[in-house]
Amino acid sequence: MEEILAEALAVAAPQRAAGRVADYIPALARVDPDKLGIAFAGADGTVHGAGDCDEPFSIQSISKVFMLALALEKVGVKLWDKVGREPSGDPFNSIVQLEHERGKPRNPLINAGAVVVTDALIGDGPAEAAIDALLALLRGQAGSGNIAVDEEVAASESQTGARNRSLGWFMRSFGNLSNPVEEVLGIYFRQCAVAMSCRQLARAGLFLAFDGRDPVTGRAVCPWHRARRINSVMMLCGHYDNSGEFAFRVGLPGKSGVGGGILAIAPGHGAIAAWSPALNAAGTSAAGAAALEALVERTGWSVFV
Ligand code: GLN
Secondary structure (H helix, E strand, C coil): CHHHHHHHHHHHHHHHEEEEEEEECCHHHCCCCCCCCCEEEEEECCEEECCCCCEEEHHHHHHHHHHHHHHHHHHHHHHCCCCCCCCCCCCCCCCCCHHHHHCCCCCCCCCCHHHHHHHHHHHCCCCCHHHHHHHHHHHHHHHCCEEEEEHHHHHHHHHHHHHHHHHHHHHHHHHCCCEEEEEEHHHHHHHHCCCEEEHHHHCCHHHCCCCCCCCCCCCCCCHHHHHHHHHHHHHHHCHHHHHHHHHHHHHCCEEECCEEEEEEEEEECEEEEECCCCCCHHHHHHHHHHHHHHHHHCCCCCCCH
């Protein structure tokens, strides 16, 4: 496996030049665009890695997948009254559909939808408990207590977060946010600023490859039907207006983040995390997607077999 991962990175490496590091969040603009790593967590919990697979990076929108699992656990299917589950075909921070659809975001993986999910997870409790729940889930599943919020990245995003605040206020005007916008956005910025390595991320996402159950401990992180639904949302919405292209090239549910990470789920096989900071126009890691494409070509993994 380590050989396959190293090969995938070698194939993908030239693609680093095809993308650009996110610069609308100043703290992310400082990350070295040459970084490239990948890790695979399999059924026995062993994590194989190659390249910069031990270096923590900002998981950004990949946090939305774990927040979705937590919010569904908390409020159940009622969540779908507030957020849809259709692909948007629009960029991650688009506001245009929100007016037509009366403040109900298309899906939980675009920014507007993720803000609704965060609001639901906060519920009527203290906002900070939502971050505590996220960190507990990630630390527990990855088996590493050192996973934390990079407060510098969170502050940097907050300082430049006018667009995300606009989405929040717009939804609030339609009555689709229960908590104060500033409070919900504060948590949203911090969940996006969680720093993890490819190894930690692959291990943390492993339950999604095994019907919601951690294959090593046997613990059900979520019921099987919820894991399948989260995967289907990742498949159709995980890369915004690039989701079709990712499904076409990789054929696995995946979620990208503007920190350059991608989490992909190979049901029955394991979870893969790739990282390379230079992004394509839709905010998906150019070399990360290429590495995953090379990996599935070699392994034959696909949800379409
Ligand atoms: N924190 C980022 C934002 O809100 C997340 C976007 C992403 O990773 N696609 O803009």
